[in-house]
Amino acid sequence: MTAQIISVGTELLLGDILNTNAQFLSRELAALGISVLQQHTVGDNHGRLEELVEEAKRRSDILIFTGGLGPTEDDLTKETVAACFHDALRFDEEAYRQIQDHYARTGRTMTPNNRKQAMVPVRGQKLPNSQGTAPGAWFEDDGCLAILMPGVPWEMEAMWKEQVYPRLCQKAGCVLHSLVLRVQGGESWIDSQVGHLFESENPTAAIYCKAGECIIRITARQADEESARKSCREYAQKFYEILGTAIYDEDVPGIEHTVIRLLTEKGKKAATAESCTGGLVAQRLTAVPGASEVFHFGFVTYADEAKHKLLGVSEHTLETCTAVSPETAAQMAAGAKSAAGADYAVSLTGIAGPGGGTPQRPVGLVYLGGACPEGVWVKKLMLGQRSRDVIRQWASQQALDLLRRMILGQPVPDARLYSPEEVEQSRQTPFES
Amino acid sequence: MTAQIISVGTELLLGDILNTNAQFLSRELAALGISVLQQHTVGDNHGRLEELVEEAKRRSDILIFTGGLGPTEDDLTKETVAACFHDALRFDEEAYRQIQDHYARTGRTMTPNNRKQAMVPVRGQKLPNSQGTAPGAWFEDDGCLAILMPGVPWEMEAMWKEQVYPRLCQKAGCVLHSLVLRVQGGESWIDSQVGHLFESENPTAAIYCKAGECIIRITARQADEESARKSCREYAQKFYEILGTAIYDEDVPGIEHTVIRLLTEKGKKAATAESCTGGLVAQRLTAVPGASEVFHFGFVTYADEAKHKLLGVSEHTLETCTAVSPETAAQMAAGAKSAAGADYAVSLTGIAGPGGGTPQRPVGLVYLGGACPEGVWVKKLMLGQRSRDVIRQWASQQALDLLRRMILGQPVPDARLYSPEEVEQSRQTPFES
Numbered sequence: 001m002t003a004q005i006i007s008v009g010t011e012l013l014l015g016d017i018l019n020t021n022a023q024f025l026s027r028e029l030a031a032l033g034i035s036v037l038q039q040h041t042v043g044d045n046h047g048r049l050e051e052l053v054e055e056a057k058r059r060s061d062i063l064i065f066t067g068g069l070g071p072t073e074d075d076l077t078k079e080t081v082a083a084c085f086h087d088a089l090r091f092d093e094e095a096y097r098q099i100q101d102h103y104a105r106t107g108r109t110m111t112p113n114n115r116k117q118a119m120v121p122v123r124g125q126k127l128p129n130s131q132g133t134a135p136g137a138w139f140e141d142d143g144c145l146a147i148l149m150p151g152v153p154w155e156m157e158a159m160w161k162e163q164v165y166p167r168l169c170q171k172a173g174c175v176l177h178s179l180v181l182r183v184q185g186g187e188s189w190i191d192s193q194v195g196h197l198f199e200s201e202n203p204t205a206a207i208y209c210k211a212g213e214c215i216i217r218i219t220a221r222q223a224d225e226e227s228a229r230k231s232c233r234e235y236a237q238k239f240y241e242i243l244g245t246a247i248y249d250e251d252v253p254g255i256e257h258t259v260i261r262l263l264t265e266k267g268k269k270a271a272t273a274e275s276c277t278g279g280l281v282a283q284r285l286t287a288v289p290g291a292s293e294v295f296h297f298g299f300v301t302y303a304d305e306a307k308h309k310l311l312g313v314s315e316h317t318l319e320t321c322t323a324v325s326p327e328t329a330a331q332m333a334a335g336a337k338s339a340a341g342a343d344y345a346v347s348l349t350g351i352a353g354p355g356g357g358t359p360q361r362p363v364g365l366v367y368l369g370g371a372c373p374e375g376v377w378v379k380k381l382m383l384g385q386r387s388r389d390v391i392r393q394w395a396s397q398q399a400l401d402l403l404r405r406m407i408l409g410q411p412v413p414d415a416r417l418y419s420p421e422e423v424e425q426s427r428q429t430p431f432e433s
Numbered sequence: 434m435t436a437q438i439i440s441v442g443t444e445l446l447l448g449d450i451l452n453t454n455a456q457f458l459s460r461e462l463a464a465l466g467i468s469v470l471q472q473h474t475v476g477d478n479h480g481r482l483e484e485l486v487e488e489a490k491r492r493s494d495i496l497i498f499t500g501g502l503g504p505t506e507d508d509l510t511k512e513t514v515a516a517c518f519h520d521a522l523r524f525d526e527e528a529y530r531q532i533q534d535h536y537a538r539t540g541r542t543m544t545p546n547n548r549k550q551a552m553v554p555v556r557g558q559k560l561p562n563s564q565g566t567a568p569g570a571w572f573e574d575d576g577c578l579a580i581l582m583p584g585v586p587w588e589m590e591a592m593w594k595e596q597v598y599p600r601l602c603q604k605a606g607c608v609l610h611s612l613v614l615r616v617q618g619g620e621s622w623i624d625s626q627v628g629h630l631f632e633s634e635n636p637t638a639a640i641y642c643k644a645g646e647c648i649i650r651i652t653a654r655q656a657d658e659e660s661a662r663k664s665c666r667e668y669a670q671k672f673y674e675i676l677g678t679a680i681y682d683e684d685v686p687g688i689e690h691t692v693i694r695l696l697t698e699k700g701k702k703a704a705t706a707e708s709c710t711g712g713l714v715a716q717r718l719t720a721v722p723g724a725s726e727v728f729h730f731g732f733v734t735y736a737d738e739a740k741h742k743l744l745g746v747s748e749h750t751l752e753t754c755t756a757v758s759p760e761t762a763a764q765m766a767a768g769a770k771s772a773a774g775a776d777y778a779v780s781l782t783g784i785a786g787p788g789g790g791t792p793q794r795p796v797g798l799v800y801l802g803g804a805c806p807e808g809v810w811v812k813k814l815m816l817g818q819r820s821r822d823v824i825r826q827w828a829s830q831q832a833l834d835l836l837r838r839m840i841l842g843q844p845v846p847d848a849r850l851y852s853p854e855e856v857e858q859s860r861q862t863p864f865e866s
Contacts, residue, residue, distance in 0.1 A: 013469045015460030016639065019452060022474070027448030036446045037481065041455070041472035048470065206449060272712075272733070278719025279705075279712030282733040286711020289787055289821060297739045300705070300715040300731025302724070306773070310730070310743075340739070354722055388722060 008068035067151030069134035085139035177228035212397030263294035271340035273347040297340035311335030314427035333369030379415035441501035500584030502567040518572035610661035645830030696727035704773035706780040730773035744768030747860035766802030812848035
């Protein structure tokens, strides 16, 4: 089956808003095994829309529209598509009542032109809108399907999940199940390890990369939910066999959620001590609801004075080793753990750029410290000539992974564990390298 | 003049990436006074691309392509468009040398198929790529123009600014000048004040809103740079007359840049004390290069114990007034200013949700404190039933605006200034309300 996505709205053609609907629908259709041939964006213009619909109808099995369902004269998607699909529109009492209810609930006054939104297909079906006023529509003609949804992203996504997706599954005689693996590491490393697993047709696996981590989405298409779930799980196992503990979690929005969950499960507390990331790690942790139970103290020690005063980093270390050194990172983490009375603490100190780099300490050099009951892990990152923002994101991701591994008692790759005595000694004498 | 935007790339049709290029180009073309009739996305398929180009060429003066200029067999935009525009391609030594240089600079090995990227129009023009390997192309045929640029957003944006935009201006016999006003406040308030100023045709003014602030972009089209600049400035003046000090800056990426600039200019230092935002304000400030000169200390005091221990908030206040109170906000700010030895400090304490709300202290209630030489400002925000993320963003924006107004010595709207003595007294007795 093939599809085309048609977004209607002059505000898209003016660049006032970003078309995220087209990406959402493309991804969902790909998962359903439906090929998207083209995406189009047109304005609220009857002639051009009609021409486009007639052409698209000749070429594809399914046309998916978003936008143009509003109450104003400009909004003419429904009328135009109805005509192209040899259907007509009728006034629907129930839809009108729902629109009235929606206005009453949100305390707004309804205008007469809202009657237009209550027009639904005569032969086709209406698609209820659980998030707004305009119902969607479903037309069929000559083996071709037209599905009309609102342009507001959350209304469209809800209608897709509640109304459209189940109907398309039924039509295709299948169900889908998806599973998302979150993997610590850069794209090229992950691709070199598991690149061959992205070739599969069912289940499919797709990779999306962010600073310092990748998201792998596995989707299986089967006759029933149980088989789809099983097929997903079996395919995920192939990734676990190769990537091991680099897979930090499943179906979470980010590693900070994993860390907060682990701390909560184990009844432990963590603290942060940040220089180059300036509060980014603390901010990510506290973005998770419930973080207040397990994260009480964060230190943003941007100046040497702050590192000394709040975290007890030795002035001798700051002078002789500088602030960007394994010794400073270790003392920051140890100091934060102790000042906060926490079970774990992570620290970051480095050169985020664009200025401040030297040949010995280039932009992108970051030291992480990780204090745990056994001592302090120190890890050196060379994040290269990336932007300040990407360096900070990448470093924060690595710090959260260090925290995760400490809580789980896992070894930390490419890092060294110093004993509490060695950290204490580093106040006078640098670590041996 | 009318244009169509054609994005080429199977990854777009699969939903793997979001099409930000179409929005960028639509906005730029609108500013140039060129109407975008349609946007299309097609895969790397010769037949479908050819059909689309032939149709689009009949309907518009300018076709703008992004993507499909890479070195692989799949990338066939240039060949297809050349044929539709009755042009041919030739091997270009200079372009080839630039590709070789780019590979040498980035330490990668060139493959034979990179020769394909050095093919340029015979009758048309090549468009140098300052950010990557693939040059763009410019074809003209029968009064219609085809402009081919890479799909990678930063390569495309650079080529647009350096090569395409100047040529289109010359063709249109005009220049553009833009100016961006950053305004503190929500969309409905700003729209109620200056909504009528968005109707103008030249200069145009467009508004984009983010949490707690809006961005107003004014663009003037004139025969020369000087007149365009003047026309922009005059139109901006109309906004200043109505919005006054709510306009916090021009042409900056965000209020944190304004705050760091002001602190640097005045040789002052600021500190932060955050509860509900958990480091977000510190993180925003330290995202600005050079922040280290004026921001030395940040405190993330998520627990009551941390507020007492690090900032000296009175235990009596935490018990009787609770952590989410004007007294706590004031003492946090005063404590941070003093502990950091800073000139200014801002504090935030509130309920970000989704849990933790009560009828007296609902989700979205946030108190800001602002310590300055004259005393401590306290401001109460009611951010309502928004998401945790939006509440935190909104609160951080307000805190940075409070900091800005203190540095400038401006009054803070809807806030109250307590004297140092009143703040001291609040450790024993709540503020009078």
